[in-house]
Amino acid sequence: MTPTTPTIPTTPMTPMTPTTPTTRRVAITGLGVVAPGGIGVKAYWEMLTAGRSATRTITHFDASPFRSRVAAECDFDPEAAGLSPQEIRRMDRAAQFAVVSAREALADSGIEADTYAPARIGVALGNAVGCTTSLEREYVVVSDGGRKWTVDHEYAVPELYRHFVPSSMVAELAWTAGAEGPAAMVSTGCTSGLDALGHAAELIREGSADLVVAGATEAPISPITSACFDAIHATTPRNDDPEHACRPFDRTRNGLVLGEGAATLVLEDLEHARRRGAHVYAEIAGFASRCNAHHMTGLKPDGREMAEAIDVALAQARIDPSEVDYVNAHGSSTKMNDRHETAAFKRSLGHHAYRTPVSSIKSMIGHSLGAIGGLEAAACALAIEHGVLPPTANLTEPDPECDLDYIPLHAREQRTDVVLSVGSGFGGFQTALVLARPERSGR
Template sequence: MGRRVVITGIGVVAPGGVGTKGFWDLLSCGRTATRTITSFDASPFRSRVAAEVDFDPQAHGLSPQEVRRMDRAAQFAVVTTAEAWADSGLAMGDVDPHRTGVTVGSGVGATMALDREYGVVSDGGRLELVDHRYAVPHLYDYFVPSSFASEVAWKVGAEGPVAVVSTGCTSGLDSVGYATELIREGSADVMFAGAAAAPISPITVACFDAIKATTPRNDDPAHASRPFDRTRNGFVLGEGAAMFVLEERERAMRRGACVHAEIAGFATRCNAFHMTGLRPDGLEMAEAIRWAMGEARVNPEDVDYINAHGSGTKQNDRHETAAFKASLGAHAYRAPVSSIKSMVGHSLGAIGSLEIAASVLAIENNVVPPTANLHEPDPECDLDYVPVHAREQRVDTVLSVGSGFGGFQSAMVLRRAA
């Protein structure tokens, strides 16, 4: 194994809890943050529920100019970066700018700002040829997701590798995985890595309505997200962000950093099969899991908790269950599995990073967060999905996985720092 990579800082903006503490309080209590959409009039749509973040950017340190310049997702990224940076204890003088980088995962870019500005330049959709004179000066920043990474790099003074990773719903895992590889290969010593998403807008809701991927359970928003439950009928859209400070382990040890966890293994695969469909055998996800465990040098029996993708769609939950069985064998029936999407919804490109944060906090607190709203198990999903209530147990090694449209399948192994 090359250079080892550890997490020394965590920052979170999530539905039901801005900040890492609020996020963990929600998860460990099994509370749901899903509700009827409030950010726009969703009455014309099939699915009208989401997990929204109650977020005041100026209360979290952003200036009015920054708020005007940045899309909501970019605001999430900058605020979570500030929390992660403070948590890491890194001082500006501790970091060589040329050895410091940024990777930000984004599935759908600046959706909210683009949606809003199109309404302005098209006069509410009435103009076939839009009038550019009404566009905000920062419209280009909304158009290119790379602005997210640029904003974070400017915030922390990073002059090393800076990139956006966009692989759909695995972006949050893949962004951190890519940052890990940059440190391992020696291209950077410190990386600010994670993902942000603010997709709750009419265009996004319409897109998922069209393919019936989101739940129509509008009469009971708090219980609408039901991963692995027999009555599940689609996912609940969410938003949020998580950013991390990653460091080369020996460097972190020398400066006396508090290490949250080690990123021991990462792998990603693609099924090259269908834009939205999944093979029922889950073999590509299983392959990613095997490679990640191989890189981490752990056996199936070493996995104490599986943080599932668990979107709450019929095909995903069955596909994922099959992948766990194929990769972990008999241990798949013994390892607790749960989906935090039951509580914070599915924030598309950001969710993988939020799930990494949940996995690290599970290790630190020796608590497995629950799968909320799981009351009627699907017979085809026959593993231990930790229904309704969190479980106290020793957690040293966590497997976190993601599955994304386009066939992306990713897996990461996180381990208690030694």
Template structure:
């Protein structure tokens, strides 16, 4: 059976502008905004250090130091310099939590402090948590398997060497539980795991909970700490990661004609989300409104992408519809930009398909060129980059872009950040399994049709 088209109308997504608002329900009254940002990423902890790295176009990719990588095809990564003691975690918390859970708790606390929100003034049952993660407690499970198997020597592992809290590593739900305990949230607590779109999808889910009235405040974001032998082996097997081991600093090259795979990273970003009117009443600093969100799946191939980018384009169009915005309203595109040949071409096609001619006039960049690809966490880290671009009216660059791929012919902001009016940002994600997600972030004082 031939594959059915994504749209039964036969029209391309950007041609839908004239029918955008036909038959749609009234705009949802509750508008959701970001009032707190917490970031832990390679090259710097905290939103301020993170933005400094991006705006200066510095890279945080290096040779792997967490373990001996000599047996692997790809031996570079974007590691975070993270000391849990310096971030206020107690010895018990450090012993109990996997590295990725530690990241989530630290960034949640930063976001809450940044928001100035006193959760004591809110019903704890209407304060929730959504955390995205692609690979859960990979680092902890890898480390503990080495212990119980005596570094792989035992065919039958010795369970007596397993730690008391090993179960927490097996259930990714422990991530949302840890964050909820840390902030005192007693409302809905969820982990979203949709591969590399988890960081967008977790925030999108949180937005819907506020819009529908289930929650008033959501602590939402994503975390992953996948730099481990098992993860490197998996990506080595399919040659998805770069083999440019002799030049780690310049190994991540999205949209460059010499790119040959992504650089694995790690990190976390968590946000405080509130209803707009409530945030205004308390005089909160508002970074951006989450104006639109959509997710699609290509139902096509576990790792492959069709070159026309139709599924991502559909997600973009639906996100714009929800935001009541036309393609021309987008000032900047924060691309998935993984640095694999098929992804970068797929995205380029999706932007053209969904935005039409405006795609050629819109700055696009990939921060993975600087902080690597932290799998499930990267979508939230890219949301952080997007809201900081709005905050600073600066578009971060695509580092290491020296030799443009002729098939990637948009404005990818090579090497150097650019001052640019940035009131509305489109950020997108693409993940194994065929997941395609898009989110529109904008200044809340924009006009809404």
């Protein structure tokens, strides 16, 4: 099937001469979001700053057989979001999220058709579990509801190959952006979103691209995903009170809540963005990742690997730990993770950790696996833009072992120049991303 016409026409032009890589800085000039409780950046930010939780009893399928029956679902109508019948048929739900958020981000960036040569535009997308929704749906069909061990491929839809290959989502993103430059799918579990943004920023710094449409998407709320998380008791069994089920850093927390969604950020060379008069939300100033090489799901209590990622990201940004104004925590609402990153913050920020506000937006939008890093990065850029820090919903009984300034219940107004966002993923992955106001004092 022929892809839709790209948002940015691929008009041939002379590529920009790349700036010396060591001098290039990376600006965020466009944002797009599909999230639980809010489709579009405006609705998303209003929900976060209101401290409103979007978690509810699962409606995507009959979850009654499962241990955990709550999730943060997107009220997403692909037709109302502007997708054609052909696009809806062709794309998995996760790909639909990515394209819709990318269209909003590109429009927000104010990019003109001839601003960049197509070969100088790249894409990078984070995702953990691929086209889960479509693959599960089609397996049910070809296996006659799971009754046939030998499946009948003739019942499969023609788009099944697209669903099987996660890179098909990157292709959709490239078509949307008119990108003929570097294209990458980054899949590192729950740090995929942050890692995709780190990769995208490096493409600009090294001169491989002048603009990168980057972000993350995930639509994992399905029976197979629920079964996997049930098996390791990672999700909360607090089914009688979905709105308050996810409670990071609270003494009574007992597991994460699955989520879904997407966020896309338009990244550009800062100097070129300024020359074209673009609005700059923030600068991606530093990025680093580490792996604990320890356990698939276990975390060491000292937080050393996350702390090392934070240290390297801050060093790359040339930012002293005492300059960090806000930390967007991974905050998954599991006993182990919340203690682990509390220790990491103390290890990296020292005494300043006790003076630094911290919060977890997963308390409101759940944990969308590979997409969450993108959604959190968008929230961090908006925190810098508006001088408001989103709260940790449902934090009413602080865990004595999580003794930092975890913002409870209500948003906090505060000028913010430097934000640290961290992620932690199965397999021991640890990632830190530093966002900053480009014109901050001390730069």
